[in-house]
Every structure is written in C-alpha cells, then in structure tokens.
Amino acid sequence: xxxxxxxxxxxxxxxxxxxxxxxxxxxxxxxxxxxxxxxxxxxxxxxxxxxxxxxxxxxxxxxxxxxxxxxxxxxxxxxxxxxxxxxxxxxxxxxxxxxxxxxxxxxxxxxxxxxxxxxxxxxxxxxxxxxxxxxxxxxxxxxxxxxxxxxxxxxxxxxxxxxxxxxxxxxxxxxxxxxxxxxxxxxxxxxxxxxxxxxxxxxxxxxxxxxxxxxxxxxxxxxxxxxxxxxxxxxxxxxxxxxxxxxxxxxxxxxxxxxxxxxxxxxxxxxxxxxxxxxxxxxxxxxxxxxxxxxxxxxxxxxxxxxxxxxxxxxxxxxxxxxxxxxxxxxxxxxxxxxxxxxxxxxxxxxxxxxxxxxxxxxxxxxxxxxxxxxxxxxxxxxxxxxxxxxxxxxxxxxxxxxxxxxxxxxxxxxxxxxxxxxxxxxxxxxxxxxxxxxxxxxxxxxxxxxxxxxxxxxxxxxxxxxxxxxxxxxxxxxxxxxxxxxxxxxxxxxxxxxxxxxxxxxxxxxxxxxxxxxxxxxxxxxxxxxxxxxxxxxxxxxxxxxxxxxxxxxxxxxxxxxx
Numbered sequence: 001x002x003x004x005x006x007x008x009x010x011x012x013x014x015x016x017x018x019x020x021x022x023x024x025x026x027x028x029x030x031x032x033x034x035x036x037x038x039x040x041x042x043x044x045x046x047x048x049x050x051x052x053x054x055x056x057x058x059x060x061x062x063x064x065x066x067x068x069x070x071x072x073x074x075x076x077x078x079x080x081x082x083x084x085x086x087x088x089x090x091x092x093x094x095x096x097x098x099x100x101x102x103x104x105x106x107x108x109x110x111x112x113x114x115x116x117x118x119x120x121x122x123x124x125x126x127x128x129x130x131x132x133x134x135x136x137x138x139x140x141x142x143x144x145x146x147x148x149x150x151x152x153x154x155x156x157x158x159x160x161x162x163x164x165x166x167x168x169x170x171x172x173x174x175x176x177x178x179x180x181x182x183x184x185x186x187x188x189x190x191x192x193x194x195x196x197x198x199x200x201x202x203x204x205x206x207x208x209x210x211x212x213x214x215x216x217x218x219x220x221x222x223x224x225x226x227x228x229x230x231x232x233x234x235x236x237x238x239x240x241x242x243x244x245x246x247x248x249x250x251x252x253x254x255x256x257x258x259x260x261x262x263x264x265x266x267x268x269x270x271x272x273x274x275x276x277x278x279x280x281x282x283x284x285x286x287x288x289x290x291x292x293x294x295x296x297x298x299x300x301x302x303x304x305x306x307x308x309x310x311x312x313x314x315x316x317x318x319x320x321x322x323x324x325x326x327x328x329x330x331x332x333x334x335x336x337x338x339x340x341x342x343x344x345x346x347x348x349x350x351x352x353x354x355x356x357x358x359x360x361x362x363x364x365x366x367x368x369x370x371x372x373x374x375x376x377x378x379x380x381x382x383x384x385x386x387x388x389x390x391x392x393x394x395x396x397x398x399x400x401x402x403x404x405x406x407x408x409x410x411x412x413x414x415x416x417x418x419x420x421x422x423x424x425x426x427x428x429x430x431x432x433x434x435x436x437x438x439x440x441x442x443x444x445x446x447x448x449x450x451x452x453x454x455x456x457x458x459x460x461x462x463x464x465x466x467x468x469x470x471x472x473x474x475x476x477x478x479x480x481x482x483x484x485x486x487x488x489x490x491x492x493x494x495x496x497x498x499x500x501x502x503x504x505x506x507x508x509x510x511x512x513x514x515x516x517x518x519x520x521x522x523x524x525x526x527x528x529x530x531x532x533x534x535x536x537x538x539x540x541x542x543x544x545x546x547x548x549x550x551x552x553x554x555x556x557x558x559x560x561x562x563x564x
Contacts, residue, residue: 042076046124046125047068047080048126050127052085054086056156057086069081084111089130089132100547105136106563125242147256155208157229158197204321204482205316213227218259223331273387276317282387288560309377314373318405329364335360336360346360394521396499401514405484408469410514411486413438420441444476445495445499450540452561459484
C-alpha cells in the first residue's frame with residue numbers, strides 16, 4: 001500500500017492526460033465524449049466488460065456495466081467503458097474453435113492492460129462471465145496494479161426436466177447416453193431444450209463459478225457476489241456497490257498487489273478444495289500468481305489438498321448448483337467454516353477495505369440446519385481435497401486429477417492412444433473403448449494443440465456410456481470444470497515438446513493411481529529412451545496468426561501456461 005501522505009489526488013494517474021496547457025488537445029477529445037470543465041479533476045475509471053450474445057455467460061454484462069457507470073458518476077468519478085472479448089467454451093467444445101479458449105485468456109489480459117495503461121486510468125473495474133474472462137481480467141489487473149475490483153456477471157439458474165436439475169453438462173452426458181441406447185430421443189431433445197434457461201455462467205461448480213469463488217476468497221470481489229444468479233436483482237445492486245467500493249479503494253490507495261498476496265492465493269485454493277472446484281483453477285491461479293510475481297507451484301495445491309476436506313455437495317460430481325449454495329450462505333459461509341478450522345489467513349486485505357476476518361465477523365460458522373448443500377465441517381464428503389497432483393515417469397513436471405465422485409481412484413490398464421480429441425471421441429461413440437482401458441489423448445497441450453483444449457465431450461461421453469468408473473483418461477490438454485471421472489489432465493511436459501506422453505504406444509500398461517499421486521508408464525526405461533531417440537516433433541498445426549504466436553510464447557501447463 002502506498003504511503004497516503006505522499007499520494008496524489010484521486011486523479012493520481014489520469015492527471016497525466018488531463019492537466020496543464022500541453023494537455024489541451026487531450027481534454028478537447030475528452031469533451032467530445034462528455035467531459036466538462038469540472039470533470040478533469042475527477043478520477044477516471046476504466047469499466048471493462050465482456051458483453052456478448054455469443055454465450056449466455058456474457059449476455060447481460062453490458063447492463064451490469066450500466067449500473068456500475070451510474071454508481072461511479074454518482075460517487076464523483078468519470079467512467080470510461082470499453083469491451084473485452086470472449087470465447088464460449090461450451091459452444092466451441094469438441095471443435096477446432098476450442099483451441100482459442102485458453103488463448104482468449106491472454107488476449108483479455110492484454111486488452112485490459114493495454115487500454116487502462118494507455119488511458120492512464122486511476123482505477124479499473126472488470127465485469128466478466130465466461131471461464132477465461134475472469135483469469136484474463138485478474139492477470140490484466142495484476143499487471144496494471146491500479147485500484148481494481150472484479151465483478152462476476154452471475155451464474156445461470158438450473159434447467160429442469162423429469163424432476164431433475166439440468167446444467168450444460170447434462171446435455172454433454174446425454175450425447176453419450178443416447179449413443180449407448182440408454183436414453184430416448186424424446187428425453188435427449190427435451191434436455192437440450194431445457195438445460196440453459198437464460199443468462200448466466202454454467203451453473204455447477206464448474207470453472208466460471210470456481211473462479212468467481214476464488215476471487216471472492218482472494219478478496220478481489222465483494223462478499224456474496226460470486227454465487228449470485230445473473231438474472232436476480234441483487235446482482236445489479238452488488239455491481240453498483242462494487243463501483244462504490246472501488247472509489248473508496250482509490251481514495252485509500254489500496255492496490256491489487258496489496259490484496260493478491262501468497263496468503264490470498266492459499267485462501268483461494270483452500271476454498272476451491274472445500275467446494276469441489278475445477279481443475280482449471282490450478283492453471284489459472286498459477287498464471288495470475290506469475291503476473292503478481294508470486295511463487296505459486298503445484299506443490300502448494302497438493303499441500304493444501306492434504307489438509308482441506310470437501311464439504312460442499314456441488315455438481316459436477318455432487319447434487320447441487322451454485323444458486324443452491326448461495327441460498328444457504330454462499331462463499332462467506334464456506335470461508336467462515338474454514339476460518340474457524342484454522343485453514344484461512346484471516347488477516348488478508350480485501351476490496352472492502354477490511355480483512356477477511358472482519359468481513360466474516362457476523363457470518364455463522366456452521367451450516368444451516370435442514371439443508372445438505374454445505375455439510376458440517378466434521379462430516380465432509382471427502383476428508384481431503386479433490387484436486388490431486390500426480391507425478392511419475394509419465395508426468396515428471398506434474399499433472400492434475402479431479403478425484404471426487406468416484407468409486408475407485410486408481411486404474412491400471414492398456415493404453416488406447418489418440419493423437420487428437422476428435423479421434424478419441426470417434427472411438428468412444430463407436431464403442432471401441434472397453435472397461436479397464438486408459439485413453440491417452442495427446443498433442444492437445446498448450447503448444448501442441450495449440451491452446452490446450454478442454455475434453456468435456458469425450459469425458460461426458462464416457463460417463464454417458466456408463467464407463468465413468470471403469471475407464472481412465474490422461475491428456476496433455478485440460479478438462480472443463482464440468483468434467484468428472486477417472487481423468488488426468490495438464491500432463492507435463494506435453495507431447496509436442498517430447499514429453500513422455502508422446503512416447504506411449506498402443507497397448508502399453510499405464511497405472512493411474514490418485515491414492516499415491518503417481519502416473520506411471522510401465523515400460524522399461526531403456527525402451528523409453530529408444531523411443532525418445534526415434535521421436536520426431538510434428539509440424540506446428542498453425543504457422544500464422546494468434547494460435548501460432550501463442551504456441552511460440554506459451555509456457556508449460558505445470559507453471560500456468562502463461563505467455564509473458
């Protein structure tokens with residue numbers, strides 16, 4: 001936190017643009033967009049939002065931005081609104097377009113940094129909905145290190161059919177069930193029609209709700225805001241409140257790097273373990289930490305996993321959705337229970353200007369009676385966290401497995417090797433995969449894909465086919481937050497750089513053991529070395545454009561797949 005005795009006025013940064021005779025041309029242009037004589041002393045605040053009708057996750061963010069700009073103006077600031085991009089994971093899933101999803105995280109971060117740095121903003125508030133909006137926003141916020149708040153666009157409400165809650169994952173799983181003859185065409189069509197009833201990000205504790213929960217736990221979003229429905233009135237109120245909080249942060253000169261400490265990241269990981277969050281959080285939190293110059297590693301996730309139980313029963317492996325969690329106390333209730341257990345750093349600063357412990361002071365430290373969304377801390381679903389870091393001769397740099405909702409967390413079987421997601425999907429849908437098989441999907445990593453596609457289509461098809469407890473899957477790609485099953489992603493080094501996953505042959509024995517956190521290729525080391533000498537790196541799939549640039553710059557998934 002900067003010494004307040006030496007800080008400039010509230011326009012501490014924008015005065016470079018607005019003050020002095022030499023800046024008359026700058027002011028002239030600002031007058032054209034609504035500035036008047038009295039406005040040039042006010043703080044200028046960037047309002048970045050990802051409004052788009054590409055996806056329900058982002059459809060409605062512009063309206064929230066409107067509430068934010070109104071609150072900024074009422075509070076004596078001058079908002080400058082600009083857009084960021086989005087790629088819908090759910091819509092691009094299973095296609096070549098999905099390679100652009102993780103890439104969009106970097107484009108979003110770059111765009112926010114570029115605009116707010118270029119315009120000398122005094123603060124920035126970002127409104128995001130889809131999976132990559134959030135980590136992209138936080139990377140940009142960290143690089144800028146000007147007072148900032150993240151506003152989550154809100155979660156979708158569940159669809160309903162035959163007395164069951166539906167999410168987008170219900171549709172992906174229905175594809176496999178239909179293909180296996182376990183579902184009628186009528187039910188299949190109705191699930192598709194009813195799964196997504198309106199605006200908001202995917203409803204389970206998938207990647208979007210995982211990252212919104214993480215940001216609230218880190219102190220970068222207002223309490224309770226991470227599990228609100230996108231279409232409920234409280235989301236607009238919370239958005240305006242976020243703008244008012246940002247004005248106070250500017251006045252107090254509290255910056256993101258005052259909040260985004262190593263302890264704040266540990267709080268986020270702890271909460272993610274408690275709620276059963278997405279494997280993508282591992283990738284995104286390490287990339288954000290890199291932007292903060294904080295050393296966050298896979299070992300930190302494993303250390304926290306070992307002492308943190310999963311005590312929220314949320315989809316994909318559980319029963320409930322984010323709006324159910326919100327109704328019984330949301331992330332503040334989860335955090336208070338973890339704080340009581342001694343697993344959170346209560347002294348971390350937040351965007352409220354108060355510490356975590358101060359924010360939670362009046363929050364009950366036990367779940368409400370008469371509900372089972374949040375279990376009692378001493379009666380968890382799992383005694384340890386669900387995101388396990390596996391290593392071994394198949395993943396010497398590490399890999400990530402989600403081990404909740406499974407009868408067994410280990411399998412040993414013959415490798416079924418596929419050079420792309422499409423190849424594996426064809427084999428699954430044509431009943432070429434048998435119980436006991438271990439699918440290997442490679443050349444889908446950050447460089448090899450490029451873009452590290454999510455594998456929700458094959459993993460959901462496996463579940464739909466009834467093979468979820470009997471088939472393993474490993475990949476140097478990644479998984480949707482909606483994935484569950486005996487699956488391991490982020491295998492590093494990836495195949496494209498000659499990682500051991502590139503050397504697996506059809507029929508090799510692979511042992512996936514989440515109990516001992518090992519991923520082992522049972523092939524003699526001399527044979528592995530022989531294969532390594534024969535291996536030839538394939539030609540890049542893209543030689544020009546954004547995917548080619550990304551492939552050249554991106555780091556290993558083991559450190560967050562960042563590009564700077």
